[in-house]
Amino acid sequence: MKDSKLAPRLLTIFMTVIVATIALGWPPLRAQTTGGAAARIQTYYQELMPTIQQAGRLSVRERDKRFAPAITGAFDIPTMTRLAVGPAWTSFSPPQQAAVREAFTRFIVADYASQINNYSGESFVVDPQxxxxxxxxxEIVKTKILQPSGRAVIINYLVRGGRVVDVYLNGTISDLAxxxxxxxxxxxxxxxxxxxxRLQERTQSLLSK
Known part of the structure; x- marks a missing residue:
C-alpha cells in the first residue's frame, strides 16, 4: 500500500472551510447557533482562529502544537481510532491500542497543521437544526461551503456526546469508512x-514540510 493512501482528503476540505473565515471575518455564519452540537462545531472553529490568522508566520510544527488542544478537544479520537481500524481493533493488545490511538491523534493534528492555504470569497454556513x-x-450537524461561483460543498459532522466522531463529504461519504x-x-x-x-511516517513527513 502506498503512503499516498494516507494523504489528506476530507481534512483538506475541512481546513478550506476554516481558512475561508479569515477573509470573511468571524463569525461567517448565515445562522447563529445557540447550543448543542452545532454550537460545538462553531466553537471549535473559533478556537482555531487565532492560530489560523498567524499561519503565514508559523511553521507546520508550530501550527501543529497550537492546533492540538482544539482538535483533540473537539474530536472523540479514541472512538474515531477504533472505528477507523474496524474489527481488527479487538485483536490488538492494550499497549498496541494505546499506541495506535496516539499515532492516529498525531497524524490527524499534523494533517490539519499542514493543510493551510490561501482562500478567498468562500462562506461557511452551519445549519442550527x-x-x-x-x-x-x-446528531448530524449540516454545514456547507458556498464558493464565489455559486457551487456549494456539503460537509456534515456526526457529533456524539458533544464531540465529533465522523465527517461526511457531500453529506454521505464517511471519512472513517x-x-x-x-x-x-x-x-x-x-x-x-x-x-x-505507517502513521508515524506520515506524521513526520507532514511536519517536515
Whole structure:
C-alpha cells in the first residue's frame, strides 16, 4: 500500500472551510447557533482562529502544537481510532491500542497543521437544526461551503456526546469508512505495528514540510 493512501482528503476540505473565515471575518455564519452540537462545531472553529490568522508566520510544527488542544478537544479520537481500524481493533493488545490511538491523534493534528492555504470569497454556513443519527446515536450537524461561483460543498459532522466522531463529504461519504478500508490493508500486511509505523511516517513527513 502506498503512503499516498494516507494523504489528506476530507481534512483538506475541512481546513478550506476554516481558512475561508479569515477573509470573511468571524463569525461567517448565515445562522447563529445557540447550543448543542452545532454550537460545538462553531466553537471549535473559533478556537482555531487565532492560530489560523498567524499561519503565514508559523511553521507546520508550530501550527501543529497550537492546533492540538482544539482538535483533540473537539474530536472523540479514541472512538474515531477504533472505528477507523474496524474489527481488527479487538485483536490488538492494550499497549498496541494505546499506541495506535496516539499515532492516529498525531497524524490527524499534523494533517490539519499542514493543510493551510490561501482562500478567498468562500462562506461557511452551519445549519442550527441538527438531525438525529438513528443507527448509532448522536446528531448530524449540516454545514456547507458556498464558493464565489455559486457551487456549494456539503460537509456534515456526526457529533456524539458533544464531540465529533465522523465527517461526511457531500453529506454521505464517511471519512472513517474510507480510512477503515485503507487501514485494513495496512493491518493485513503489517498488523498493529505496521499501522503505527505507517502513521508515524506520515506524521513526520507532514511536519517536515
Amino acid at each position: 441538527t438531525t438525529p443519527e438513528s443507527r448509532g446515536g448522536g 474510507t480510512r477503515r478500508d485503507e487501514f485494513g490493508s495496512i493491518v493485513s500486511s503489517g498488523g498493529a505495528d505496521g499501522l503505527i509505523k
